[in-house]
Every structure is written in structure tokens, then in C-alpha cells.
Amino acid sequence: MKLIALLFLFNLQVTASVYSQRISLTATNTPLREVLQTVRKQSGYSFFVESDNLRDSKPVNLSLMENSVPEALDKIFENQPFTYTIENNVIVVTRKLRTNLSAADFLTFDNGGPDSTKVVYVQGSVRDDKGQPLVGVSIRIKGGGTGTVTKADGTYSLKTNAAATLVFSYIGYLSREIKASQGEVDVVLKQLNTALDQVQVIAYGTTTKRFSTGNIATVSAEVIERQPVSNPLLALQGRVPGMFIQQMTGNSAGNVIINIQGINSLAQGTSPFFVIDGVPFPPVNSDPTMMSGAISGNGGSTLTYINPSDIESITVLKDADATSIYGSRAANGAILITTKKGKPGNTRVDVDLQTSWGKIPRQIKMLNSQEYIALRKEAKKNDNAAITVADFDINGDWDTTRYTNWQKELVGGTSHLTNMQAGLSGGTDRTQFLIKGGYLKETTVYPGDQSATKENVHISLNHRSSNQKFSFNFSGTYLQDDNKMINTDLMINALLLVPPLSPPLYNNDGSLNWGYSNRLNTYTFSNPLGPVLLSYQGNTNNTIANADISYRLLEGLELNTSLGYNKIQNTEILLTPQSAFTPRIVANLRSSSIANKTTASWIIEPKIKYKKDFNSNRLEILIGSTFQQNKNDGTLVRGRGFTNDAQIVNIANAPIISAIPYQILYRYEGVFGRINMNTKDKYIITLAGRRDGSSRFGSANRYMNFYSAAGSWIFSEEPLIKNSFPALSIGKIRLSYGTAGNDQIPDYAYLSLYQNIQTDIQYQSSIGMSPTGHSNPYLQWELTKKLNLGMDIGFLNNQILFTGNIYINRSSNQLLNYPLSIITGFQGVNKNLDATIENKGIELQLETTPIRRKNFSWNLSTNISFNKNKLIKFTDLDKSTFSQTYVIGQPTNISKVYPYIDVSPQTGLYEYRSADGKLTSSPNYLKDRTMLIDINPKYFGSISSTITFKGFTIDLLFQFVKKMALTNRLQLGLLGSMRAYPAVVEDRWHKPGDIATYQKASILDPNAYTAYNSMYYSSGAYEDASYISLRNLSISYAIPQSALKKLKLNSVRLFVQGQNIFTISSYFGISPESSSIYVLPPLRMISTGIHLNL
Missing domain, CATH: 2.170.130.10 (TonB-dependent receptor, plug domain)
Structure with missing residues (x-):
């Protein structure tokens, strides 16, 4: 926080002058339109000129040499019936406003009505459909005459005759015509599809x-x-x-x-x-x-x-x-x-207030207590085993009439989120600022006082001096996260570990109940809320700061330097008391842990940028270099052996203290360049290259070159196509090819590394060291080659816009940890493998605006992506330790499995087809895994819709995914254990001849154990996890301006939002997305809030 404050105070002192682009030209009886085109090319500014505004222009005669843009424009428009304003690098040309008007002046606008000579004074504001003021809107009198533009706060004023019609025009927005009237005329412009x-x-x-x-x-x-x-x-x-x-x-x-x-x-x-x-x-x-x-x-x-x-x-x-x-x-x-x-304009205050509630999206139906008892006794019978003293649930120690819905008790709560954000922004054309701050607090669905809070500050300061030569942009972000969440996910307890007839969670005095049995003089219950007694606190600070400095040295030549810094600092404390565990555990599990971790990086990137317009070409050249350093360091200190729970608050009380320190330094440097040529706004070529150096490789292979070449053809600008297909708004073909690399391997992998031996046994108060990895000084870069062919086609002023891409990516020289024989003393060595992965696919997107009216619009968008991943090369795969993992010609995310058949009606065990075609419940791991399962998504995409009616906006997005995933049925274990089971296990084998989904209840039969274990490596372990989800729904209402005037507010928007509203899927489990019942699924969130602009 101190760093950002200091940088912000420093930036407030910036008083350097800013210098504009220089204009040089000679004109002799040259049409004004041609002169303005020359100014556009030399300055890089865009022009907004009404199509009929230049019809009364006069030829231009002048000579300019290194004039600033405002100086040049002043001279160009000196004898013209026009004036100009500059807003965000856009030059708006309008007719000059005449202030000494008489009634006779308005006769030129006579529409024949009784008010044709009556002068009225019109004023008001122009805003977008979200209530934001629009700067530089052109306001003219239909048919000619006076005109003006809106100011920084969106307001305007002018004199005209009462019979006139005002035309409001702005780049990217639909024009509006409004009858002039005395007093306030406030206008809302709708945005075009741009x-x-x-x-x-x-x-x-x-x-x-x-x-x-x-x-x-x-x-x-x-x-x-x-x-x-x-x-x-x-x-x-x-x-x-x-x-x-x-x-x-x-x-x-x-x-x-x-x-x-x-x-x-x-x-x-x-x-x-x-x-x-x-x-x-x-x-x-x-x-x-x-x-x-x-x-x-x-x-x-x-x-x-x-x-x-x-x-x-x-x-x-x-x-x-x-x-x-x-x-x-x-x-x-x-x-x-x-x-x-920040944006130029009057100082504005934005306030956002939001509150949200979250729940797990659904619950799984579980066995009730009587069904559970029947399952347990059935397993005992099948195993020919007696009920033992340890079978607390069925030997009379537990109340068999009890039933607890553990999903409701452990994960059935409601999470709450409160989010408050406020910002102050504004500025002039040369200097803009933004200061934002916020506070967020959220809880979980777990029981107990679990919460996390975040405080954040964001600062932005942009400055450009008057002659546009020098610019300085600074942004800084600071976020502090105070996390007091439980450090254990209770989902596994809710669905797997706690039987439905377990004792209550609490004793009468409010303490945790461990199910003490007077008859047995022992504790019978592992309370699932034990982890709540663990005290965890994590504090994380994230700082990001960036300064971008530019200076225009010559015409079109700019020097630029970007300076960046990021630091994530984390401190954690975890106290583990003995009281968090069942008292029957005699081992001393008390511990105290303190961890500090810091990730800090800085980057410096000096660059040279050059732009030049000549003939019908625009050339842009970029040359730069990168110097970057990442430093990671931390220490994890653990204390053990405490004699009572009161001691754990001070780690110094621990008889045994161990520390795990580490420090990693990563350095990276590179030089890069890019050339972009645009000819006639139709033919575009981009060439780029980079040479990188990384400290993760030895000196022999530390540097690598990468490059790309791309081009696009906007064929819709060709005269033949443009004239033949007037409905075609844009037609473009893109093609690119290039390379990129990968150095994402552990640091120092080319060196021999050692680590402390973490054990409670020490020698003379010293901890020993052991090697952790074999050195490989010959590591090389992974290389990825990418080919992309794309097309963009738009119709009817882009009300229908289609984008498609076909790509082929191939990654070779794969980097990974190669397993070694245990006799080497190392588990593996980092090395390059002569293996190549191919990803090829298609991306399709369609954006449409079926309806666009004054008070009603409807935008509809859909996209879908197909990707095929394949291992196309792996030299000597059959001789490597990966021969049982990968198959050439198949995806890298495959699993080699046994073909699963069903539950045998005769034996009640899971059956599989062996390599020789026979049915077996004990397949051979090396020989019988003949089937391949691909768990990569086959395709995915979404359908989104946005409907706007007056002040109401409804936005929704449906997401769909086609994929396979590991089935959660595997997590159920052998049927008959002392644990929770979903109701689907009622469909189990009971007797010979039964057709069932689950094998017989048994926990002691070795054949049942083998058959169940084999299921993990079979096709039965996977199921269709495809889904379609209403991922997001947002309904908002912008209060009309007429209602806000009395409150002196610029805009107010009320909203209701939802996330993960519902999901349609055949997948067995709570969420097909996370595909696990071990972890909490993505929550269904409902949120309400208000946005205020003061």
C-alpha cells in the first residue's frame, strides 16, 4: 500500500508539457476534404464530418511547417464556415455557431409554420442509453444553419427558430431528429453495433x-x-x-x-x-x-x-x-x-452496492437410516461375518431411529457476499484521473464463523501535455485479503464419511459430541465438525503498479518505456488442537504452523514505435526489449509435541520445530519487433519476431528465436464486391503462422538440487539434506508451431456478424520429468522427449441483432468450439515408462481401461472383457486394458441473449459442454462399510439371477475387493458429464433521467443477477463441471445491487 501511495503522490507532481503531432503541408486551391485527409494521415487523428457538411467549403490556400494540430486546424478553418473540437483523438467538424442572429436569419429555415421566425433558446444534455454523458456530439439544424457540439459534461445550448428540427449525431450512435422547443431538450442516443x-x-x-x-x-x-x-x-x-x-x-x-x-x-x-x-x-x-x-x-x-x-x-x-x-x-x-x-469530463462519483447469496445447486438423495442398516447387515451376511464391538451403528450403541441429512447440516448453509465499491474520476483532455476503493466480505455454506474479507484500491493517472509530445500513464492496484475460512472441505464428510444415523453433532453443553459409549467406555463417533476447531488465518496482499512513459522524438517516431512491478505476499497461521480429533486417538496431533510466501517480479520494456502514412499505405514498426525478474521465497515453520492445546498459540512452546525455507530466482530477457503494413485499408500484413533468454536453461540452450507472419484481405472493400453485394458490411480473410515456446519447468532443473530432510529426528539439532533431482544441463525449449485461418463476414451494417477460425497447433521437444529406476537414487530427471502433440480445431461465432428499434433491441450471439488433441509422435514410446500412459494417434488425456460389461448375475461381481474376449472379475492390468477413453471436451460453446426495452435490460447466457468424466460412483467404496451411501446403491446385486448396477455388498470378500478395484481402470469408471447450464442471468433497470433530476443524480441502475442458475445433465453427482463429490461444487449465486453515478 505504501508503494502505491508513494507512486501516486509522485505522479501528481507530473508537470511535463505535452506536445502535439506536427503538421506540414502546402495547399493551393485544394479542396478542404483533401486537406483534412492529409491532416488525418500526418496526425493519426480521426475525423467526424457529416456527409453534407463540406458542401459549402472553400478551397484552401496556405503553407504549414511543423505546426501543431490545433495550430494547423485554426489556420485551415480560418476562412471556412466551419469550426472543430478535439475529443479523444477525434476531430469533430461542425458549422460555426452564429451568435448575432436576427429574425431575418431564421427565415432561411422557414418551414411555413407560424413559428418560422420565432427565436428560441434550446439547451439540454445528450447521454447514452446507460445515462452516461456523451462528449462532442454534433448538433445541427436540419437543412443548414447554426450548429454546436456537446461539452465535456454532455450539455449544449444554441439559438434557433421554433420551427427548426435539431439533428443529433455521434460516432458509433444512431442519429436522432428532435423538434426544437424553448427550454430543456435532453436527448438519449442509442449505440450502433460497432x-x-x-x-x-x-x-x-x-x-x-x-x-x-x-x-x-x-x-x-x-x-x-x-x-x-x-x-x-x-x-x-x-x-x-x-x-x-x-x-x-x-x-x-x-x-x-x-x-x-x-x-x-x-x-x-x-x-x-x-x-x-x-x-x-x-x-x-x-x-x-x-x-x-x-x-x-x-x-x-x-x-x-x-x-x-x-x-x-x-x-x-x-x-x-x-x-x-x-x-x-x-x-x-x-x-x-x-x-x-479516468475519462475527460466533469468529476464524477460512481458507487456500487451489491449483496449476494449462495447455495449448493442440488443435493444427492442418500440412503435413509433403515436402508443403510439393511445394507450393513447384508454385507455382514454375504461375508459370513459377525457384528463386532466396533460396529457402533448396528450393535446397539447408536440410536437406529436417528436420521440426519448431512448435506443439509454440513454444506446446506447459505453463503453471503457483501460488495461495496466507490470511485472518483474525471479530468481534462490532457489529464485524467481515477481513484477507486472497495470492500468485500463473503462467507461459506459451511457451519461456523467462516469468512474472508477483501479491501482494494485502484488508482489511474494519465497525462499528455499540450503539444502532445510527452505522455505519462500510471496505474496501481492494491488488494488485501484476510481469509479465515476453514481449511478442510466438508463435502466429502457430507456425502461419503458420515452414516445417516450418526450421533448428534453437539452435546447438551454445546461442545462437540464424539459419541461416548458408557457400555464400551470409548468414543464411537468421528465428528465431521472437528476440522472447524482448527484455527486458520491467511493474509494475502497483492500489489500491481505500472508506469508507461512516451515521448515523440520526430514525426511518427516515439520512444516508450513501460515499468511494471507485482508483489503477492502471503502469511498463514494454522493451529491444530488435539480437541479437533476424536478423543480415542492417543497420538499427539497438536501442531502449530506458520508460513510466509512472497512472489515479487519487476519488468522493464523500452520500445521504439514508428508510424508513417504514404500514398495509400500506413506503416507501423515496433522494436523493443524485455528485462524481467521473478523472485519467490518463503518459509514454512512447524511446531509439534505440544503437551496441551493452550500451548499451540505460541510455536516457541513446541519441543520439536522444523523449518522449510526456499528461494527461487527466475530471470528472463528478450528483444522483439513487429512490422504492420496496411494498404488501402484492404491489405494488411504483420510480421513479428522475438529472441528470448531464460534462466531455466543451461548456457548451451539459454536463448531461442520465435517469429510469426500474418496477413488479412478485406475483400469487401474491392469495388466489384462492394458494388455487387451492397448488404455485405465486412468480408475479411485472415491467415497466420508462427512459433512460440515454453520454459515452464521447475527453476534450476539443469542443476543438481538438495533439500532438508523433514523429520522429527535430528542429529545434534541439525537437519540432514538429500538430493531432490538429477541435473540436466542440456535442457531445451519446448516449441509450438501455430497455423490459423480465419474469416469475418458481416451483413446489414454488421447486424449479422460471423467469425470463424480453423487452427492447427503442434508442440514438439516436450519437457517433462522422466521417471528413473529407484536404483539411481532419484525419482526422475527433467528432459526433452522427441514427442509432438497436435491440437486442431474449429471456432465458430455468430453475433446478430434481430431487432433494433428506438426503445427496443435484441442481440443474440452463439459460439461453438471443436478441438481434437492428438499425440502424433513419440520416439521409442513402447520402450519408455510412458508406454502404458500414451498411445500415438490418440489424445494425451486418454485413459487405457478394461472394457466394463456389467454386474455378473451369477457372482454379483463387476465383470470385464479380457484381451482374449473372456469375461472376468479380475482382469490383468498390463494385458487387458484394451479400450481408450478420452476425457477432453468434444465441443463446448454458449448461447447468449441481450434484450433492452426502454430502461430494462435482460441478459442471459447458456453454456454447453460435451465431455466424459470419472464417475462419482467410484468414490462409494465397497458396499457395506460404515459410511454414507447414495440411494442409487439400492440397485445392487442381492442374489443369483439379479440384474443390477452395483455389485454385491461385501467388505471382506477378496474377489469383491479385486472386482471393485478393477473398476477404477475400466470404462465403467467413466460416464457422460455433458451439460447445459444457465450460467448467467442479469436483469437491470435504469431509472429515467426525468425521475433523477430532482435527486440531482446522473444515473441510477438497479439490478438482479444470478450465476449457475440451473444445470441439465445426466451426470451422477452435484456438478458435472467439477466432476467430484470430494469438493464443494460451484455455488448457485443470486445477487441484487444498485449502481449510482453522482
Whole structure:
């Protein structure tokens, strides 16, 4: 926090002058339109001119030499009936406003009515359909005459005759004609469908979908804010073709798996490259903690430490044209997160208040107590076993009339989330600022006082001096997370471990009940709330700061440097008292753990940018270099052997203390360049290259080169096509090819490493050391080659817009840990394998606007992605230790399994087909796994719809996935154990001749054990986990401006949102997405809130 405060105070001192682009030209009786085209090419500014506005223009005669843009325009329009304003690099040309009007002046607008000579004074404001003021809107009198533009706050004023019609026009919005009248005339403009011309952030720059040569997708803040999620990645689910996102747990800080265009590596580095405001960010699946408190379920996600409301847009880069300039860091794609910036205009205050509730989406029907007892006794009978003293549930110790719905007790609560955000923003054309702050608190569905709070601050300061030469942009984000969640997921207890007739959770005095038996003088119950007594506290601070400095040295030549810093610091304390365990356990399990982990990185990227317009060409050249360092260090200290629970609060009381320190330093450097040539806005070529160096490789192979080439042809601009197909708005073909790399292996893998031996036995107070890995100084880079063919076609002013991509990606020289024989003393060695993975697929997206009316619009969008993953090469696979894992010509995510047949009607055991075609309940692991199961998604996509009626907006998204997954039936164990069972086990084998789904109840029969164990490696272990889910639903209402005037508010929006509303699937389990009953599923969230703009 101190760092951001200091940087912000420093940036407030920025007083450097800003210098504009310089204009040089000579004109002799030159039409004004041609002069303005020359200014556009030299300045890079866009012009907004009404199509008929230049009909009264005069020829231009002047000579300019190195004039600033405002100076040049002043001279150009000096003797013209026009004036101009500059708003956000857009020059708006309008007719000059005459202030000394008489009644005679208005006779030229005579419409024949009685008011044709009556002068009226009109004033008001112009806003978009969300209530935001629009700056630079052109307001003219229909038929000619006076005109003006709106100010920074969206207001305007002018004089005209009462019979006149005012025409309001703005780039990207539908024009409106309104009858002039005395007094206030407030106007709302509707936005056009301008998806092709929206700015897209790319590596080291920006582009638009119209002129992009790469496969890029962008999700805006508007879409992100419609979803009640604390991890911004979850707002992208189903919205980006080719990107598959899987939420692994309902814990908000839990892991999120993300793959772009398939999995390229056998083992290492499958996560995309994340960049936040130019600063590299740790991979999404890198657990920011050391003890994973409350992140139960496959680790944690670093993106949970980014506030979604601070995000302006998220851009996904997929093909080589978009990613190769990032080199070795973006072989799996790149995700660029751009935070919000201040905008010119009056100072505004934005306030967001939101509250949410969450529940598990469904419950599984379980056996009741009597059905459970029958199952237990049936297993005893089948095993010919007597009821023992340890069978507390059926030997009379437990009350057999009790029944507890453990799903309701342990995970059936309601989570609550409160989110408050407020921001102050504004500025001039040269300086803009934004200051935001927020507070979020959330609880879980678990019992007890489990909560996490987050406080966040976001700052942005942008400054450009008056002559546009120098610019300085700063952004800083700080988030503090205080996590006091339980460090154990109770889902497994609710569904698997606790029988339905177990004793109550609490004694009469409120203490945990461990089921003490007077008859046996022992404790009979492992209370599932024992983990609640563990005291966990995790504190995480995330700081991101970026400064971007630019100076225009010469015409079109700009020097730029980007400086970035990121630090994630985590401190955890876990206290484990003996009281958290059943008292019958005599072993001393008391412990105290303290962990500190810091991940800090800095990056410096100096760049040179050059732009030049000549003839009908626009040339852009970028040259730059990267210097980056990541430092990870931490210590985990554990204390054991405490004599009582009171001692664990101070680790110094522990008789045995062990420490695990570590420090990792990763350095990276590179040089890069890109050339983009646009000819006639029809033919576009992009060439990019990079040379990277990584400290993860030895000196022999430390550097690697990467490149890409791409081109696009906007064939709709060809005269023949343009004239023959007037309904065609855009037609473009894209082609790209290039390479990217992967160095995502453990640091120092080319060296011999040692670690402390973690044991309670020490020698003279010293801990021994042991080798952890074999050195390999000859490690090389993984290499990915990408080919992408794309097409964009739009019709009817892009009311119908289709985007398609076909890609083939091949990754070779695979990096992974190769297992070694135990006699070597090492488990494995990192090495390159002569193996190649191919991912090829199709991405299709259709965006339409079936209805677009004044007060009603309907946008409909759908996308679908198909990806085929295949191992196409693996030299000497049959001789390697991976021969039982991979098959050439098959996906890398396959499982080799026994063909499962059914439950044998004669024996009541699971049966499989062996390699020789016979039925068996004890197949051979090496010989009989003849069937292949692919668990990669076959296809996935979504259908989204947005309906706007006056102030109401309804937005929904259905996501669908076709895939296989491990069945949860495997987690049930042998039928008849002292545990919970779902009601489906009623369909089990009871006697010879039965046709059943589950084998007989038995826990002692070795044949039943073998048959059950074999199920893990059979086709019966997998089931269809396809689903269609109403992922998101948002309903909002913008209160009309007429109702807000008395309250002096600019805009108010009320909303109700839902996430994971319902899911349709045949999958056995609570969630086909997480596909596990061991972890909490993604929660169904309902949220309400209000947005205020003051």
C-alpha cells in the first residue's frame, strides 16, 4: 500500500508539457476534404464530418511547417464556415455557431409554420442509453444553419427558430431528429453495433477487429459486471470461442482450470500467459498459499486477488500472430487484463452496492437410516461375518431411529457476499484521473464463523501535455485479503464419511459430541465438525503498479518505456488442537504452523514505435526489449509435541520445530519487433519476431528465436464486391503462422538440487539434506508451431456478424520429468522427449441483432468450439515408462481401461472383457486394458441473449459442454462399510439371477475387493458429464433521467443477477463441471445491487 501511495503522490507532481503531432503541408486551391485527409494521415487523428457538411467549403490556400494540430486546424478553418473540437483523438467538424442572429436569419429555415421566425433558446444534455454523458456530439439544424457540439459534461445550448428540427449525431450512435422547443431538450442516443471498430488490446499496442490479422477475442467491463463472481476468469466462461474454463470448487479462492485451443504439453506449463496493464502476473493455477486454507479443491487461483470491478476489458490472444511477440511465455495463449482509466469530463462519483447469496445447486438423495442398516447387515451376511464391538451403528450403541441429512447440516448453509465499491474520476483532455476503493466480505455454506474479507484500491493517472509530445500513464492496484475460512472441505464428510444415523453433532453443553459409549467406555463417533476447531488465518496482499512513459522524438517516431512491478505476499497461521480429533486417538496431533510466501517480479520494456502514412499505405514498426525478474521465497515453520492445546498459540512452546525455507530466482530477457503494413485499408500484413533468454536453461540452450507472419484481405472493400453485394458490411480473410515456446519447468532443473530432510529426528539439532533431482544441463525449449485461418463476414451494417477460425497447433521437444529406476537414487530427471502433440480445431461465432428499434433491441450471439488433441509422435514410446500412459494417434488425456460389461448375475461381481474376449472379475492390468477413453471436451460453446426495452435490460447466457468424466460412483467404496451411501446403491446385486448396477455388498470378500478395484481402470469408471447450464442471468433497470433530476443524480441502475442458475445433465453427482463429490461444487449465486453515478 505504501508503494502505491508513494507512486501516486509522485505522479501528481507530473508537470511535463505535452506536445502535439506536427503538421506540414502546402495547399493551393485544394479542396478542404483533401486537406483534412492529409491532416488525418500526418496526425493519426480521426475525423467526424457529416456527409453534407463540406458542401459549402472553400478551397484552401496556405503553407504549414511543423505546426501543431490545433495550430494547423485554426489556420485551415480560418476562412471556412466551419469550426472543430478535439475529443479523444477525434476531430469533430461542425458549422460555426452564429451568435448575432436576427429574425431575418431564421427565415432561411422557414418551414411555413407560424413559428418560422420565432427565436428560441434550446439547451439540454445528450447521454447514452446507460445515462452516461456523451462528449462532442454534433448538433445541427436540419437543412443548414447554426450548429454546436456537446461539452465535456454532455450539455449544449444554441439559438434557433421554433420551427427548426435539431439533428443529433455521434460516432458509433444512431442519429436522432428532435423538434426544437424553448427550454430543456435532453436527448438519449442509442449505440450502433460497432463490434468491428471497437478497440482491441494486443501485445504492446491496440488494434480493431476490422484491421486485426490475429485470432483475438475481447470481453468488456459491461459483460464482466453482469456476473456476481469474485474471480474475473469465471466471467469469461462460455464467452470466448476456443477457451475452455472449468471451475474446480465452490470456494471462491479455489482453482480454475483454463485452456486455450487445447493442451499443448505432456506435463509442464499448460496455463496461458497473464498480463495486467503490461505487468506479467503469476499463472492462474499457481497456488498463492503454502497451506491452502479454504482453497480446498485442487489448489488456489491467483486471479482471485484481482477485483473484477477494476477491469475495463479482458483480451484473449490465441494464434501465433497475436502471441509470438511474447515468445516463450505465450505458447498456450495470452490473456491481457486492462484496468479502468479516468475519462475527460466533469468529476464524477460512481458507487456500487451489491449483496449476494449462495447455495449448493442440488443435493444427492442418500440412503435413509433403515436402508443403510439393511445394507450393513447384508454385507455382514454375504461375508459370513459377525457384528463386532466396533460396529457402533448396528450393535446397539447408536440410536437406529436417528436420521440426519448431512448435506443439509454440513454444506446446506447459505453463503453471503457483501460488495461495496466507490470511485472518483474525471479530468481534462490532457489529464485524467481515477481513484477507486472497495470492500468485500463473503462467507461459506459451511457451519461456523467462516469468512474472508477483501479491501482494494485502484488508482489511474494519465497525462499528455499540450503539444502532445510527452505522455505519462500510471496505474496501481492494491488488494488485501484476510481469509479465515476453514481449511478442510466438508463435502466429502457430507456425502461419503458420515452414516445417516450418526450421533448428534453437539452435546447438551454445546461442545462437540464424539459419541461416548458408557457400555464400551470409548468414543464411537468421528465428528465431521472437528476440522472447524482448527484455527486458520491467511493474509494475502497483492500489489500491481505500472508506469508507461512516451515521448515523440520526430514525426511518427516515439520512444516508450513501460515499468511494471507485482508483489503477492502471503502469511498463514494454522493451529491444530488435539480437541479437533476424536478423543480415542492417543497420538499427539497438536501442531502449530506458520508460513510466509512472497512472489515479487519487476519488468522493464523500452520500445521504439514508428508510424508513417504514404500514398495509400500506413506503416507501423515496433522494436523493443524485455528485462524481467521473478523472485519467490518463503518459509514454512512447524511446531509439534505440544503437551496441551493452550500451548499451540505460541510455536516457541513446541519441543520439536522444523523449518522449510526456499528461494527461487527466475530471470528472463528478450528483444522483439513487429512490422504492420496496411494498404488501402484492404491489405494488411504483420510480421513479428522475438529472441528470448531464460534462466531455466543451461548456457548451451539459454536463448531461442520465435517469429510469426500474418496477413488479412478485406475483400469487401474491392469495388466489384462492394458494388455487387451492397448488404455485405465486412468480408475479411485472415491467415497466420508462427512459433512460440515454453520454459515452464521447475527453476534450476539443469542443476543438481538438495533439500532438508523433514523429520522429527535430528542429529545434534541439525537437519540432514538429500538430493531432490538429477541435473540436466542440456535442457531445451519446448516449441509450438501455430497455423490459423480465419474469416469475418458481416451483413446489414454488421447486424449479422460471423467469425470463424480453423487452427492447427503442434508442440514438439516436450519437457517433462522422466521417471528413473529407484536404483539411481532419484525419482526422475527433467528432459526433452522427441514427442509432438497436435491440437486442431474449429471456432465458430455468430453475433446478430434481430431487432433494433428506438426503445427496443435484441442481440443474440452463439459460439461453438471443436478441438481434437492428438499425440502424433513419440520416439521409442513402447520402450519408455510412458508406454502404458500414451498411445500415438490418440489424445494425451486418454485413459487405457478394461472394457466394463456389467454386474455378473451369477457372482454379483463387476465383470470385464479380457484381451482374449473372456469375461472376468479380475482382469490383468498390463494385458487387458484394451479400450481408450478420452476425457477432453468434444465441443463446448454458449448461447447468449441481450434484450433492452426502454430502461430494462435482460441478459442471459447458456453454456454447453460435451465431455466424459470419472464417475462419482467410484468414490462409494465397497458396499457395506460404515459410511454414507447414495440411494442409487439400492440397485445392487442381492442374489443369483439379479440384474443390477452395483455389485454385491461385501467388505471382506477378496474377489469383491479385486472386482471393485478393477473398476477404477475400466470404462465403467467413466460416464457422460455433458451439460447445459444457465450460467448467467442479469436483469437491470435504469431509472429515467426525468425521475433523477430532482435527486440531482446522473444515473441510477438497479439490478438482479444470478450465476449457475440451473444445470441439465445426466451426470451422477452435484456438478458435472467439477466432476467430484470430494469438493464443494460451484455455488448457485443470486445477487441484487444498485449502481449510482453522482
